[in-house]
Amino acid sequence: MPGATYVPVGGPGALGGLPFVAVVCWATWHLLTVTVWRDSADPGLGFVWLVSFLLLWWLPVCWLERPAGITEAQRPGIDRLRVTVQIPVYNEDPHALRACLESVLAQSRRVQRVRVVDDGSADGETGEPLLYAAERAHLLAQAGRLGIEATWDRTENRGKRWAQMHVLADDDADVFVTLDSDSVLDERAVAEGLKPFADPRVKSVAGLVVPLNMKTNILTRLTTVLYVPFTRGLRSAQSVLGSVLINSGTLAFYRADVVRRHAGVYERETFRGVPMQMNDDSMLTMYARMEGRTVHQPSAVCFTLVPDRTRHYFRQQLRWMRGTTVRHLWWLRHMPMSSLAFWMPVVEYAHLILALLVPVAVLTSPELRQQTGSLAQYAVVIGCAMNYLISLRLFAIRRTDETLGHQLLMFLLSPLAGLWRLTVLRPLYLYAMATCWQVGTWGTRDRVEVRAPAPAR
Structure with missing residues (x-):
């Protein structure tokens, strides 16, 4: 299984972003002075354009994130923490589940308990129970020896x-560690994920999630690039402020008393x-945020299987988007106006509304309509440069x-990922918002969805 190391400076580092920043500034200046503000055609649109950049506050802030460390004086306290890893299983590929269990047992910092719960897995076509007898026996035997x-x-x-x-x-x-059954931990994931708890104010820690099967096809490669704005962008920026709002259920750490209280x-x-079973990760994060700091530990890395077929991909995206919409409503209703949790959905919806209004303003303004070609050219240049800036992460x-060559290939896919986000995911998000009450137990996996390669013998 692969391993991963977090590089705080981000490889090329912030200096690698300077050319793209220069392109964005140049294109924005020309867009505003040569088109939008020329002859005062529509100064209001220029203001809206500048505001849209301010809504990307997280892009520079995320570079300030550094993994939490511990001193020698703090190490004994971290070592004394009793850790339980909980793995819910439902219609999981046996090979993926075996890899998940083995990665937990192989941690450099040994956990005290592993608690697997099979939520009634059954074949979606025959209805026969999926019992995972071999995986269960393997876990119990190996754990006993350790x-x-x-x-x-x-x-x-x-x-x-x-x-x-x-x-x-x-x-x-x-400490409770929540881990999805299709996830594989880097061998240092638990050791790194516990370090932020040296600060007694920290109530939850989000791990860094990366796709395990990124090389399967173009969809999994695209998904890898699309993960970056949230997993290494927005979440990292929120962590700098001690206010991560959504952990990933793929790998997250919680003070156990916070979970038990709820x-x-x-x-x-x-x-x-309707019973709400999706978006469990954001609910647990909200509990933790109400009691203290919630942070991200980018050196606690977890690999996960992502959808490799479009049908599964869209079902997963709809489930996540509907759950996020519900949680946004919770934040707006229950979180104080002074909190980041209240303002994050406000910023997100403002960005969404601006993205819809700008094209309408251009098409309804006679002066701007005459400059549609120039506006489109500059918008494409700015969009590509911004996507490259984000993907430096x-x-x-x-x-x-x-290899570095493959990383560069993924980096080159950034504009394609941005186009996918604009033309496919944004309309899907609007649909998810309009149908957010359609929540279920798991939302996907009426059968095994993604299969891991069989282990070599």
């Missing part, structure tokens, strides 16, 4: 949250009277299964 307590329960299908709280509600650990409520969340991770 002195790690391991349990494996099977429950009726009720959703991920019920699977988690089935064991966490009464677990006496100090047992019985967390798994029973409803939206418009690709170089913040060095993977053992990736």
Whole structure:
């Protein structure tokens, strides 16, 4: 399995972004002075354009993030933490599940417990139970040899949250690690993920998620680039402020008492009277944020399988987008106006509205309509440069299964990822917002969706 190392300066570092910053400044100046502000055609549109840049506040701030470290005086306290890893399983590929379990047992900082809960996995076509007998036996045998307590329960299908709280509600650990069953940990992931807890104010830690199967096809490569703005951009900037708003359920660490205090409520969340089982990660993060700091530890790396077929990809995106919409409504209703959690959805929706209004303003203004070609050219130049700026964060991770040449290839895909985000994901997001009440137990995986390669023998 691959390993990964976080590079704080991001490979080329901030200096690598200077040419793209220069291009953005040049193109923006020409767009405003030669077209939008020429003869005072529409000064208001120029103001809107500048505001849209301010909404990308996170782009420079994310470069300030550094992994948390610990002193020798703090190390004994971190070493004493009792850690439980909880893995909910539902219709998972057996090879992927085996890789996940082995990565947990191979951690450089050994955990105290591994608690697997199979949420009633069953074949979507035959209805026959998927029992994972070999994987269960392997876990219990290997954990026993290592002195790690391991349990494996099977429950009726009720959703991920019920699977988690089935064991966490009464677990006496100090730190809970939530891990998806299709995820593979870098061997230092747990050791790195625990370091921020040396600060008693920290209540949760988000791990850094990277696609495991990025080289499968163009969709998985595109997904890898699309992950960057959130996993190494917005989340990193929020972490600088101690206010990460959405951990990834793929890998996250929580003070166990925060989770235990919300047992019985967390798994029973409803939206418009419908049980809310998706977006579990943002709910746990919100609990943690209400009690203290929530941060991101980019050196705690986790590999995950991403969809390699369009049908699965769009189903996953819809599930995430609908869950995010519901959580935005929660933040606007329950979080104080002085908090980042309140203003993040405001900024996101403002950006979305501006992106819709600018084309309308251009087409309805006779002066600007005559300059549509020039406006489009400058917009394309600015868009490409901004996407390259964002994607410089690709170089913040060095993977053992990736060459520099492949990193450069992924970097070159940045404008394509931006186009995909604009023409495909944005309309899908609007649809998800309009249908956000359609929530279910898992949302995907009525059968095994993505398969990991079989281990070599």
